[in-house]
Every structure is written in C-alpha cells, then in structure tokens.
Amino acid sequence: MAWAAGGLAAAATVAGGWLAPPDELQGDAQRLMYLHVPAAWVAYAAFAVVLAASGAYLIGGDLRWDRFARAAAELGVALTAAAIGTGSVWGHLVWGTWWAWDPRLVSTALLLFAYAGYLALRRTLAERWAARDGGDHRVARPAAVVGVAGFLLVPVVHFSVLWWRSLHQQATVLAPHRPPIDPRMATALLLAVAAATLAAFCLLLHRVVRLERRLAPAPSPAAERAPAGVG
Numbered sequence: 439m440a441w442a443a444g445g446l447a448a449a450a451t452v453a454g455g456w457l458a459p460p461d462e463l464q465g466d467a468q469r470l471m472y473l474h475v476p477a478a479w480v481a482y483a484a485f486a487v488v489l490a491a492s493g494a495y496l497i498g499g500d501l502r503w504d505r506f507a508r509a510a511a512e513l514g515v516a517l518t519a520a521a522i523g524t525g526s527v528w529g530h531l532v533w534g535t536w537w538a539w540d541p542r543l544v545s546t547a548l549l550l551f552a553y554a555g556y557l558a559l560r561r562t563l564a565e566r567w568a569a570r571d572g573g574d575h576r577v578a579r580p581a582a583v584v585g586v587a588g589f590l591l592v593p594v595v596h597f598s599v600l601w602w603r604s605l606h607q608q609a610t611v612l613a614p615h616r617p618p619i620d621p622r623m624a625t626a627l628l629l630a631v632a633a634a635t636l637a638a639f640c641l642l643l644h645r646v647v648r649l650e651r652r653l654a655p656a657p658s659p660a661a662e663r664a665p666a667g668v669g
Contacts, residue, residue: 440640446633453626467531472626474524476634477517478546484514484638485553485592492585495578502650504578507585508560509645511553513638518550541598549595552588559584 454472461468487510495503525543526536537543563577 439636443633443636443640446629446636450626450629450633453622453629458622458626459620464532467528470524470528470531471623472630474521474528475627476630477521477524479631480634480638481514481517481521482592482596483635484510484517484642485549485589487642488514488553488556488585489589492582495582496586499575501574501578502646504574504582505646505649506642507582508557509642509649511556511585512645513642515550515553515557517638518546518553522546522550542595545591545595545598549588549591552591556581556584556588 450472454469458469458472460466488507491503491507491510494500495507522543525546529538529543530536560577560581563580567576
C-alpha cells in the first residue's frame with residue numbers, strides 16, 4: 439500500500455509539475471492546488487473517520503474504535519494545518535495577502551482549533567485518569583461526544599463559499615454545472631487526491647497498530663508464570 443501511494447505521488451508530481459498547463463489567470467501559483475486540495479479533502483475524510491469511530495464507540499464501548507478516532511483526529515489536524523499553510527502561500531501569490539477574513543479561511547481555522555481541542559481534551563483526561571481503573575473509558579466517552587459534535591463544522595467549511603460571499607474559489611471538479619477544467623489539470627488533481635488518500639490510510643493503520651501495542655494491558659505476573667494450557 440505504501441509503495442502504491444509512493445507511485446501515485448510520483449505520477450501526480452509529474453502530471454502536476456510538468457504535464458498540466460499553468461492556469462490562465464493565476465499562472466504557476468495554481469499548481470499549489472495539487473497539494474492544497476488533497477490535504478483539505480483527506481482532512482475531511484479523517485474527520486469523517488473520527489465521527490464514525492466515535493459513534494461506534496458510544497454504541498458498542500469497544501476501545502479499538504476510540505483508537506481509530508484518536509489516530510484519525512491526529513491525521514486530520516495535521517492535514518488541516520497543511521491545507522491552511524498551502525492556502526496561505528497560494529493566497530499571498532494570488533490575492534497579495536497571507537490571510538483574509540474570508541468565510542472559508544475562518545471556518546477552516548475553527549475546524550483546526552476544534553479538533554486540536556479534541557486532542558488536548560484527550561491528553562488532559564488521560565493524565566487525570568491514567569492510574570485509575572476504567573481510565574481508558576473515562577477518556578474515550580467525553581472524547582467521543584466531542585468527536586461527533588466537531589464534525590458539524592465540516593459541512594460549514596465545505597459550503598461556506600456558497601452560503602457567504604467569499605474570495606475563495608468555488609468547487610470546480612464537483613460543481614453542479616461542471617465548469618470546464620483542462621483534462622490534464624483534472625488528471626493531476628485526481629492522482630494527487632488518490633496518492634494523499636492512500637498515504638493517509640497507511641498512516642492511519644500504522645498509528646492504530648502503534649496505539650494498540652502501547653495501550654494494550656500488560657499481562658499479569660501470575661499469567662506469565664502459569665504453565666501452558668492453564669487459564
């Protein structure tokens with residue numbers, strides 16, 4: 439899976455850096471789209487995993503879902519920060535400013551703060567309940583509630599360019615009336631999104647495995663001394 443992600447990333451680099459033409463109005467600054475859009479969309483997907491995993495934990499109480507939610511939130515926060523960073527560079531090149539109080543930018547910043555707060559809440563609760571019985575569940579329950587509620591900001595971010603007057607470009611590939619886009623640009627963008635999605639999925643699984651190993655309860659000394667077949 440990691441090799442496939444690397445291959446897609448290489449293909450996206452070639453397609454976006456050399457094969458796709460520069461934008462008629464924005465010039466080569468438009469090429470930041472091949473980083474900015476995948477980061478934003480995969481961040482949405484990561485927060486959707488937080489929503490689904492948090493809901494599954496609240497329903498079934500399985501801590502494995504809580505670990506998926508935690509790993510996905512960490513990934514989503516990193517990707518949202520990357521989307522804001524690449525967007526700021528793009529805005530500086532095209533708008534002449536690093537930041538504007540634009541609905542898309544402000545709502546994305548709120549989304550970042552919301553899930554950064556989710557991770558901070560987890561850390562605070564973990565430090566408080568780490569040495570007590572049932573501490574994992576005392577962290578997971580309130581975190582799951584925040585994880586579900588935080589997803590309400592995702593549609594606000596996505597539709598902000600339609601609901602309010604915005605400098606930010608509206609949807610291109612998924613727009614209702616499908617405005618024209620050069621096929622080479624569309625190919626490069628789809629390759630970049632596929633590469634980012636697959637790479638993020640690899641990182642998510644790797645992080646969950648690490649959490650499983652780190653947070654799994656250690657065997658008791660009595661269990662370690664018990665002969666094979668006893669228990």
